[in-house]
Amino acid sequence: MNLRLSPQTLLVLDAFLVQAEEWKYGYDLSRITGLKSGTLYPILMRLAERKLLETAWEAGEPGRPPRHMYRFTPEGFRVARANALSRTLGNLGKVALEMGLDR
Amino acid sequence: MSTPRKLAAKLLEAVERYAPEQSREWASAMLAELDFIDGDWSALFWALGSATAIARHAAGNWRSWFSNTKHPKEEKMESTGKKTVGVLSGAGLALLLAFAGMGLVQFLGFMFPDSGIEHMQWPHFLGAIVIPEIVFVISAILLWRKRPPVAVGILLMGAAIGVHVAVHFATH
Numbered sequence: 001m002n003l004r005l006s007p008q009t010l011l012v013l014d015a016f017l018v019q020a021e022e023w024k025y026g027y028d029l030s031r032i033t034g035l036k037s038g039t040l041y042p043i044l045m046r047l048a049e050r051k052l053l054e055t056a057w058e059a060g061e062p063g064r065p066p067r068h069m070y071r072f073t074p075e076g077f078r079v080a081r082a083n084a085l086s087r088t089l090g091n092l093g094k095v096a097l098e099m100g101l102d103r
Numbered sequence: 104m105s106t107p108r109k110l111a112a113k114l115l116e117a118v119e120r121y122a123p124e125q126s127r128e129w130a131s132a133m134l135a136e137l138d139f140i141d142g143d144w145s146a147l148f149w150a151l152g153s154a155t156a157i158a159r160h161a162a163g164n165w166r167s168w169f170s171n172t173k174h175p176k177e178e179k180m181e182s183t184g185k186k187t188v189g190v191l192s193g194a195g196l197a198l199l200l201a202f203a204g205m206g207l208v209q210f211l212g213f214m215f216p217d218s219g220i221e222h223m224q225w226p227h228f229l230g231a232i233v234i235p236e237i238v239f240v241i242s243a244i245l246l247w248r249k250r251p252p253v254a255v256g257i258l259l260m261g262a263a264i265g266v267h268v269a270v271h272f273a274t275h
Contacts, residue, residue, distance in 0.1 A: 025136065025139070026132060026136045027136040027139050027140055027149075030149075036148065036149075037133060037136075037148075037149045037150075037153045037156060038151070038152030038153065038155040038156050039152070039156075040156075041129060041132075041133065041152075041153060041156040041157075041160075042156050042159060042160065045129060045156075045160055055128075055132075064138055065134070065135040065138060066135060067132075067135050067136065067139070068128075068129075068131070068132030068135060068136075
């Protein structure tokens with residue numbers, strides 16, 4: 001999977017991993033990750049183009065426009081979870097090295 | 104509605120209207136979120152960031168349209184032999200079209216002898232040069248992504264015919 005996993009992309013992936021089955025909105029993701037729209041949306045676009053995210057329109061309340069929603073595809077969930085796991089293992093390895101537990 | 108929020112809405116509406124087809128859904132998504140943003144200035148900054156994101160997305164689409172790295176069909180055309188065949192096919196097609204244009208003018212002259220088309224210069228110029236050259240350019244642009252060698256062949260033949268005609272006019 002040729003996906004550039006910048007720190008910002010990792011933030012977005014982590015945000016989607018929380019209650020992964022639920023649909024999420026752009027502005028909510030922006031608040032959770034602290035990313036501005038100019039950074040967040042290119043990441044969402046890339047993830048959607050690589051079929052890691054699925055998108056849908058939510059029927060809005062009367063007088064309000066429908067909102068665009070996002071959630072992981074099964075492939076996206078697998079990639080994000082594998083990445084999160086490898087980062088956790090990497091961090092554990094670093095901690096073990098610092099504590100001298102590798103000997 | 105405050106001025107910054109109005110500005111934000113106007114900006115995103117314009118972005119949505121003028122965004123290319125591939126980016127329009129995203130522009131609509133950004134515009135829809137505007138109603139849920141609390142602060143007016145936050146809404147404006149949201150709109151500015153969104154407009155930038157759409158511009159970058161549209162630019163990326165144009166880049167990938169012109170680049171020839173992402174299309175798997177191209178892999179079939181990688182070998183030199185196949186590229187050569189592609190260039191020759193393009194050149195052959197272009198030559199065929201130019202001859203067809205010239206033939207059409209001759210045919211019209213034969214069918215309507217009173218019109219005097221055979222003795223006029225502009226129908227020959229139009230049928231054998233102008234229309235085929237326009238078709239060459241359009242087809243080369245359309246083929247550039249999927250069949251670059253064919254597009255190159257068409258352009259080369261188009262240039263050769265153009266030079267030939269220029270030399271013909273210069274010497275006669």
